[in-house]
Amino acid sequence: MRSRSASAVAGIAAIALMATACNSDDSDGGDEGTAEGTLVIWSDPERADAIQGAAAEFAEANGIEVDVQGLAFDDIQGDLLNAHQAGNAPDVFIGAHDWTGNLVRNGAVTPVELTGDQAGGVDETAVEALSFDGQLFGVPYSQENIFLMRNTDLAPDAPETFEELVEVGTELKDAGDTSEVLAMAVGQEGEPFRMNALFTSAGGYLFGQDDTGTWDPSDLGVGSDESIAAMEKIAEYGEDGEGVLRRSIDTENDANLFYEEEAPFFIAGPWNIGDANEAGIDFEISPIPGFEGENPASPYIGYQAFFVTEGSANSALAQEFVTNYVTSTDFILSLYEADPRTPVQTEALESVSADDPNIAAIAEAGAEGMPMPSIPEMGETWEPLGQAQAQAIAGNDVREAMEAAHNTIAEQIGE
Amino acid sequence: MVASSSPDSAGAPSQGAPARPPLPGGRFAANGSIVGQLVKIALLSLFTAFGVWAVLPLYVAGNWWGIGLVVAVVGLVYYVYLSKRTVPAKYLVPGVVFLLAFQIIPVLYTMSTSVTNLSDGHRGDKDRAIAAIEAFSVTRDPDSPEYVLTVATTGDPDTGELVFLLTDSEGNAYAGTDEGLSELGGADVDQAGKVTDAFGYTLLSPAEVNARSDELQEFAVPTRDGAGIRSSGLSSAFEGSAIRVYDEACDCVTDTETGEVYTADNDRGAFYNEDGQRLAQGWQVNVGLDNFARFLLNPTFASSFFGILLWNITFAVAVTGLVFVVGLAVAMTLHVPRMRGKTFYRILVILPYAMSSLAMYLLWRDMFNTDFGLFNRMLGLQVDWLGDVWTARAAVILTNVWLGYPYMFLVATGALQAIPRELGQAAQIDGAGPWQAFRHVTLPLLMVAMTPILIATFAFNFNNFNAVWLITRGGPFSPDNPTAGGTDLLITYTYRLAFSEATAQYGYAAALSVMIFLIVSVISIVSLSRSKALKEVDR
Numbered sequence: 036m037r038s039r040s041a042s043a044v045a046g047i048a049a050i051a052l053m054a055t056a057c058n059s060d061d062s063d064g065g066d067e068g069t070a071e072g073t074l075v076i077w078s079d080p081e082r083a084d085a086i087q088g089a090a091a092e093f094a095e096a097n098g099i100e101v102d103v104q105g106l107a108f109d110d111i112q113g114d115l116l117n118a119h120q121a122g123n124a125p126d127v128f129i130g131a132h133d134w135t136g137n138l139v140r141n142g143a144v145t146p147v148e149l150t151g152d153q154a155g156g157v158d159e160t161a162v163e164a165l166s167f168d169g170q171l172f173g174v175p176y177s178q179e180n181i182f183l184m185r186n187t188d189l190a191p192d193a194p195e196t197f198e199e200l201v202e203v204g205t206e207l208k209d210a211g212d213t214s215e216v217l218a219m220a221v222g223q224e225g226e227p228f229r230m231n232a233l234f235t236s237a238g239g240y241l242f243g244q245d246d247t248g249t250w251d252p253s254d255l256g257v258g259s260d261e262s263i264a265a266m267e268k269i270a271e272y273g274e275d276g277e278g279v280l281r282r283s284i285d286t287e288n289d290a291n292l293f294y295e296e297e298a299p300f301f302i303a304g305p306w307n308i309g310d311a312n313e314a315g316i317d318f319e320i321s322p323i324p325g326f327e328g329e330n331p332a333s334p335y336i337g338y339q340a341f342f343v344t345e346g347s348a349n350s351a352l353a354q355e356f357v358t359n360y361v362t363s364t365d366f367i368l369s370l371y372e373a374d375p376r377t378p379v380q381t382e383a384l385e386s387v388s389a390d391d392p393n394i395a396a397i398a399e400a401g402a403e404g405m406p407m408p409s410i411p412e413m414g415e416t417w418e419p420l421g422q423a424q425a426q427a428i429a430g431n432d433v434r435e436a437m438e439a440a441h442n443t444i445a446e447q448i449g450e
Numbered sequence: 451m452v453a454s455s456s457p458d459s460a461g462a463p464s465q466g467a468p469a470r471p472p473l474p475g476g477r478f479a480a481n482g483s484i485v486g487q488l489v490k491i492a493l494l495s496l497f498t499a500f501g502v503w504a505v506l507p508l509y510v511a512g513n514w515w516g517i518g519l520v521v522a523v524v525g526l527v528y529y530v531y532l533s534k535r536t537v538p539a540k541y542l543v544p545g546v547v548f549l550l551a552f553q554i555i556p557v558l559y560t561m562s563t564s565v566t567n568l569s570d571g572h573r574g575d576k577d578r579a580i581a582a583i584e585a586f587s588v589t590r591d592p593d594s595p596e597y598v599l600t601v602a603t604t605g606d607p608d609t610g611e612l613v614f615l616l617t618d619s620e621g622n623a624y625a626g627t628d629e630g631l632s633e634l635g636g637a638d639v640d641q642a643g644k645v646t647d648a649f650g651y652t653l654l655s656p657a658e659v660n661a662r663s664d665e666l667q668e669f670a671v672p673t674r675d676g677a678g679i680r681s682s683g684l685s686s687a688f689e690g691s692a693i694r695v696y697d698e699a700c701d702c703v704t705d706t707e708t709g710e711v712y713t714a715d716n717d718r719g720a721f722y723n724e725d726g727q728r729l730a731q732g733w734q735v736n737v738g739l740d741n742f743a744r745f746l747l748n749p750t751f752a753s754s755f756f757g758i759l760l761w762n763i764t765f766a767v768a769v770t771g772l773v774f775v776v777g778l779a780v781a782m783t784l785h786v787p788r789m790r791g792k793t794f795y796r797i798l799v800i801l802p803y804a805m806s807s808l809a810m811y812l813l814w815r816d817m818f819n820t821d822f823g824l825f826n827r828m829l830g831l832q833v834d835w836l837g838d839v840w841t842a843r844a845a846v847i848l849t850n851v852w853l854g855y856p857y858m859f860l861v862a863t864g865a866l867q868a869i870p871r872e873l874g875q876a877a878q879i880d881g882a883g884p885w886q887a888f889r890h891v892t893l894p895l896l897m898v899a900m901t902p903i904l905i906a907t908f909a910f911n912f913n914n915f916n917a918v919w920l921i922t923r924g925g926p927f928s929p930d931n932p933t934a935g936g937t938d939l940l941i942t943y944t945y946r947l948a949f950s951e952a953t954a955q956y957g958y959a960a961a962l963s964v965m966i967f968l969i970v971s972v973i974s975i976v977s978l979s980r981s982k983a984l985k986e987v988d989r
Contacts, residue, residue: 072657072660072661096656097656097657097660098655098656099656113949116570116573137570137571137953139582139586139731140571140730140731140732141573142574142579142581142582142586145585146586146588147682148590148682148686148690150686150688167730168586168587168730169589170589223836223925223926224923224925281820281821282834283819283820283822288816288819288822345582347663348663349663350663350666351601351656351659351663351666351681352659352660352663352683352684354683354684355656355684355685356683358683358686359686411571411730414953415953418932418933422927422928426928429834429837439928440932447953
């Protein structure tokens with residue numbers, strides 16, 4: 036009897052303690068996930084504070100809270116899809132435009148509707164890049180493209196053609212001033228993102244486009260004669276040719292070659308500018324030169340955008356934020372101040388370019404660029420195409436490699 | 451988990467001997483000490499709090515089975531720890547609960563996923579796919595007017611019927627309900643076009659509108675047939691119509707613009723038209739053993755799978771064997787009594803083990819670089835280490851041996867210390883040479899301690915994800931098979947399929963995981979049951 040009552044007392048005490056534990060728990064962390072009245076935004080940590088600050092005005096005007104959560108940028112897409120499936124996704128998130136196709140086929144985002152004025156203030160290609168099946172799914176706010184960075188002490192003039200670049204670089208190398216002609220990452224698995232500029236200049240293409248610029252996945256260009264000829268031309272500069280492009284230069288060491296003045300030219304991105312300034316190198320930014328007498332080199336452009344999650348508990352506010360705030364010049368400028376990236380809002384870009392010549396130069400380098408295709412099929416091309424390009428650079432049979440890649444991609448897409 | 455490893459105490463009371471062995475705790479044992487009682491209360495309340503914390507999201511999601519399960523587990527724990535009769539269970543319950551939660555359930559979940567087509571484009575259920583198809587096809591009519599929107603209700607802000615107060619670019623105001631659009635007279639409109647006051651309507655604040663987001667998503671003011679005025683945020687509205695409509699009767703989606711009909715294929719989980727083109731949004735369906743059939747029967751996938759399996763086993767055997775030989779050799783060398791500076795050498799040998807293996811893998815990868823790497827520069831070679839299948843494999847094995855042998859050295863040193871030197875000396879007096887003494891005396895004794903370690907090393911290396919991912923990422927690849935590389939282990943291959951940026955194929959990856967699970971289980975069971983060393987421990 037006595038022991039039983041002792042047990043009962045222990046049980047009651049446990050429940051009582053639990054109850055107090057629970058109460059304190061609620062007061063601390065009650066507002067997790069997408070509680071109503073709090074707009075949850077996912078962003079990469081670099082921009083999280085900037086967005087939090089810039090969104091403060093929006094929060095105040097609408098009498099709500101804004102909570103910006105930081106995730107590694109590359110993880111956002113995957114985590115968002117999983118969170119959406121589990122029903123605890125954020126209301127708004129930052130993403131790259133080439134995710135659009137995949138986000139749409141998983142039904143994870145909602146269409147956004149811009150008024151004529153709002154859409155008119157944004158770069159037209161950017162709006163197209165975020166559309167899928169004629170529907171806009173995100174509001175673009177900044178763009179990224181690669182460009183040529185050159186050491187002005189070693190190479191004072193921007194090369195007009197790729198041939199000129201190689202000539203200048205080879206002279207410096209032969210004179211012993213540098214050990215490399217060009218720092219362009221290829222790597223063991225290829226870098227189709229960087230290679231696209233040369234690939235398109237020599238006449239290669241990935242997918243066909245109709246008149247309106249819509250990508251046509253049924254016209255796959257990887258194994259076409261034009262693409263093979265293009266890679267053959269590029270392979271002339273590969274390991275069995277001039278040795279300018281080599282797999283041993285990858286994204287780990289390409290920047291250091293340039294910073295340590297081992298290479299006069301560097302195929303760089305906006306993310307390299309901070310380090311280049313720190314390295315104390317006199318550099319200038321110019322477009323990546325194309326081959327002589329061929330098409331201009333067309334680097335990929337990546338747009339970053341704000342998306343609204345499907346099924347968000349705060350969809351009205353989320354839509355309001357994305358359509359009315361992300362399109363406002365003031366908001367974009369305040370984001371720019373915290374984290375400088377080339378804006379796609381025409382007015383913001385003009386005001387920013389006036390202050391920072393690099394931003395203007397990057398925008399100019401992207402003038403010939405093309406938005407990365409955002410169709411889901413694009414995801415299937417990176418690996419096979421990269422590997423085929425690496426094989427071509429290594430000096431293997433180009434036709435064989437490109438045709439193999441073509442078949443693999445066609446098979447994956449056809450499934 | 452710790453408790454379950456003491457079978458003696460757990461088994462004791464069930465023998466039914468009249469004189470029970472005294473429980474630990476002396477004269478307090480009957481009721482437990484005060485401190486024990488308090489600890490018990492604290493732990494139980496902590497556990498209950500944990501249970502309540504787990505129930506809350508389940509309750510929100512309306513998952514009653516989940517709630518029942520949590521309540522049952524909490525109830526069981528209460529019963530076991532408050533009852534006097536469940537002494538063995540007191541030891542077993544924590545281990546069993548953790549085993550179920552962290553081992554059995556993930557395995558079962560993986561198995562259930564492996565018979566579905568869960569992948570990008572097939573994540574949700576059919577209703578969700580249809581909802582997305584319809585919602586995503588609402589397009590704005592090109593020449594339709596843009597409206598400035600003010601959301602209002604008739605009556606109470608929380609429950610009243612929604613009304614869109616709309617002003618067009620010419621300043622005309624309308625009221626839109628779910629019955630249609632009507633002129634709105636006598637409303638105050640500000641410069642931006644927002645209605646600030648209208649008789650008979652309650653204007654909603656942003657927070658109030660937001661609270662009714664779900665309704666707002668569904669709400670449309672009907673205009674002509676099929677078209678409607680929908681909101682876009684809090685302050686603008688547009689006229690649009692859904693181009694794609696689902697019809698339950700034919701289980702198909704019709705595109706009213708092109709006239710194309712997409713019929714549901716419930717085996718593949720997507721809508722296909724006559725030409726075999728599908729709508730992007732699909733749903734998750736059960737595909738039976740298709741995923742397994744794919745890598746066992748489809749020639750391309752089967753050759754990848756079995757090729758990788760063979761290399762995977764070779765890799766694990768080679769690394770385990772080399773690590774053992776090198777570790778033991780170093781241990782034996784440093785075991786020689788006359789050796790001077792032993793401590794110094796031992797510290798040197800253990801250093802690789804003390805450094806972060808992640809950083810070491812990256813460092814080794816850079817050392818294998820063709821043009822800038824240490825190996826080629828120092829040796830004056832031009833070997834394309836990571837670009838050729840066999841050199842890449844050698845590089846991966848070499849790196850792992852370097853990282854792994856210090857551990858084996860430590861274990862072997864410990865085991866050697868425990869073997870009396872007299873045994874070796876006695877063998878030598880009996881006429882055995884040093885090799886014979888090692889082979890027939892030292893090694894068998896050593897293996898008693900080393901065998902379990904070797905099995906563990908093998909199992910670990912069989913799934914050594916970091917080793918391959920950080921050095922070669924599974925490469926080198928050939929363009930005709932970019933999913934299976936020369937150094938891919940099953941685990942890196944699976945990871946690439948499940949989480950690569952392109953298309954996440956969870957169903958297929960789960961099927962591969964199940965295969966890996968079966969393979970490792972079989973290898974472990976066979977090697978454990980054949981190991982004499984462990985049999986002796988059992989007895």
